[in-house]
Amino acid sequence: MLGALLALLLTRGLGHFWPAALEEVTLRSGETLAGEAVRDVALPQQPGNERLYFTGNQDINGVRWRWVAIEEIAERSQPNDLIRLERSPGEILSAAWSPLSRTTSAGGDAAWQRLNTLLALPASQRPESQLLLATVNGQTLRQPLASVVSAEAPNAMNVWQKTVTWSDAVWRFLSEGPRAANTDGGVWPAIFGTVLMVILMSVIVTPFGVLAAIYLNEIAHQGKLTRLVRIGVRNLAGVPSIVYGVFGLGVFVYGIGGSLDEWFFNDTLPSPTFGTGGLLWASLTLALLTLPVVIVATEEGLARIPEAQREGAVALGATRLEMLTRIVLPMAAPAMLTGVILAVARAAGEVAPLMLVGVAKLAPQMPIDSEFPYLHLDRKFMHLGYHLFDTAFHGEDVQAAIPLVYATALLLVLIVLMLNLTAIFLRHYLRRQRGSEC
Numbered sequence: 001m002l003g004a005l006l007a008l009l010l011t012r013g014l015g016h017f018w019p020a021a022l023e024e025v026t027l028r029s030g031e032t033l034a035g036e037a038v039r040d041v042a043l044p045q046q047p048g049n050e051r052l053y054f055t056g057n058q059d060i061n062g063v064r065w066r067w068v069a070i071e072e073i074a075e076r077s078q079p080n081d082l083i084r085l086e087r088s089p090g091e092i093l094s095a096a097w098s099p100l101s102r103t104t105s106a107g108g109d110a111a112w113q114r115l116n117t118l119l120a121l122p123a124s125q126r127p128e129s130q131l132l133l134a135t136v137n138g139q140t141l142r143q144p145l146a147s148v149v150s151a152e153a154p155n156a157m158n159v160w161q162k163t164v165t166w167s168d169a170v171w172r173f174l175s176e177g178p179r180a181a182n183t184d185g186g187v188w189p190a191i192f193g194t195v196l197m198v199i200l201m202s203v204i205v206t207p208f209g210v211l212a213a214i215y216l217n218e219i220a221h222q223g224k225l226t227r228l229v230r231i232g233v234r235n236l237a238g239v240p241s242i243v244y245g246v247f248g249l250g251v252f253v254y255g256i257g258g259s260l261d262e263w264f265f266n267d268t269l270p271s272p273t274f275g276t277g278g279l280l281w282a283s284l285t286l287a288l289l290t291l292p293v294v295i296v297a298t299e300e301g302l303a304r305i306p307e308a309q310r311e312g313a314v315a316l317g318a319t320r321l322e323m324l325t326r327i328v329l330p331m332a333a334p335a336m337l338t339g340v341i342l343a344v345a346r347a348a349g350e351v352a353p354l355m356l357v358g359v360a361k362l363a364p365q366m367p368i369d370s371e372f373p374y375l376h377l378d379r380k381f382m383h384l385g386y387h388l389f390d391t392a393f394h395g396e397d398v399q400a401a402i403p404l405v406y407a408t409a410l411l412l413v414l415i416v417l418m419l420n421l422t423a424i425f426l427r428h429y430l431r432r433q434r435g436s437e438c
Helices: 002-017 110-119 159-175 188-219 224-236 241-264 279-303 307-315 320-349 384-393 398-434
Strands: 023-027 032-042 049-054 065-069 073-077 083-087 093-099 130-135 140-144 148-152
Touching: 002 159, 002 398, 032 065, 049 398, 110 148, 159 188, 188 224, 188 279, 188 320, 188 384, 188 398, 224 279, 241 279, 279 320, 307 320, 320 398, 384 398
Parallel strands: none
Antiparallel strands: 023 032, 023 073, 032 049, 032 093, 049 065, 083 093, 083 148, 093 130, 130 140
16 A cells, blocks of 8 residues: 555656646647647546646636647647746746747757756846747747746657756755745745654653653552553543644643743734744644653553563662663663654644644745754744645645645655654664664
8 A cells, every 4th residue: 555655646746747748739620729738538428538738828828727629639749849938926837838949959959058058047147138939829929038937848858858857847846945825836945844843843752751651660659540641641642633733722822932922022022922833832732742652652662671670680789760771761762762753653744733833834934044043943834744735725726736736745755754764773773782672
C-alpha cells in the first residue's frame, strides 16, 4: 500500500513539472486553439469522449481550461514554435501563444537564446521592452518582458532539455514561495515551517514524556491512583486533535499569551504579540497532543528492563538516581526514540489544531531571520499539511491545483519518512551500543 501510494504521488506530483507537449487543434467549426491535452473522459449522457485542454490566456479568452468533443476535432498538430509563458502578476500560465519569429529550435534560434538570457536576469534588471507574440488564431499580443517569469518551447525540446527544464521546475517548487493564492510557485516556507515546528515539538515533548514515564514506572507507588493515571494517559491518546487545538487556543493563546502581552508588551496593545497564534503555541499544542504517545512507549520500554539490572546496580553501591541515569535510561533509550518517532509521524501531518493556534495561509515573515532574537516564536508560520488543505479546497482553479496537491502530499510524506528514518537509525545505533533488546 505504501508503494502504491508513493507511486501515485510520484507520477501525479513530479509528472506535473515535466514539459508536456502543446497541441494546435483546429475544430470543424474553423476555430483554432492551442494547449496541453490533460485527459479524455466520456461525454455525459451521450456516446463519445471529450478532451480537456489547458489553454491558459485567461485574460484573452476568460477561461484557462477548454473541454472539446473529440469528434469536433478536425486536425491536430504539435508545431515546434508553440511556447508556454508563465507571467506575473496573476501567474497565468499561457500555453496558446507562439512568437511571430516562428522559433523552430529551443536551443538553436538566436532570438530564443537571447530571450532565455534576459529571463535569467531579475525583473528589475531586464530592459524595458516588450515581447511580440501571436496567438494561433493570428491575434498580435505584446507582453512586457519584466512580467515574464519563464518561457519554454516543449515541442522543440529533446529529452535532455526537458530533463533540465523539469529539474529547474522542481527546484523552484522546493526553493520559492507560493504565488497566486497558493496555486502557483513553491512551498519552501511551508517546508521550513513544518520541519521547524516538528523539531520544537520534539524538544518540548521528549523530556516531559520521559520524566512522566520514569515517575509512573520507577517512582510512583503502584496503586489505584497510578493505574487511573495510566488509563487517563492512554485515553488522552484517543482524543480528537481538534480538541487539543481548542485547548491550545484557550489556554496557551488567550490565557498565557494574553497575560504575557499584559506583563511585557503592554505598549503594543491592543495589537497582540503572544496573545495570537504563533510557532510557540503550535509547538506546545502538538507536544501536548503527542505527549501520551511518548509516555506509553517509554514506560513500556522501562517495564521490559529486567529487575535484576536495577538490583545489581543498587547492590554494587549505586544510588537510585545513579541507577536510573546510568543503567535504566540508557537501556530504555530505543523505546524513548520509538515514542518520538510515533510523535513526529503524528504531529507532522496534523492540520486541525494548527488552524487555531498559529498556522497561516501565507506568512509574510519567516520564523528565523537575521534580526535578534533570530528565532521568533511569536510569528505565524506555514505548514505543508495546511498548505495542502488550502490548495485543494480554497483555490480559485481546482484543475490547476490538483497536480500541486499531489506534489505537496509527496513532499509531506517524504519529510515524515526522513524524520522517522533519522530517529530509527539513531535507535538502532543505541541498541548496538548497549546490546539492548528493548
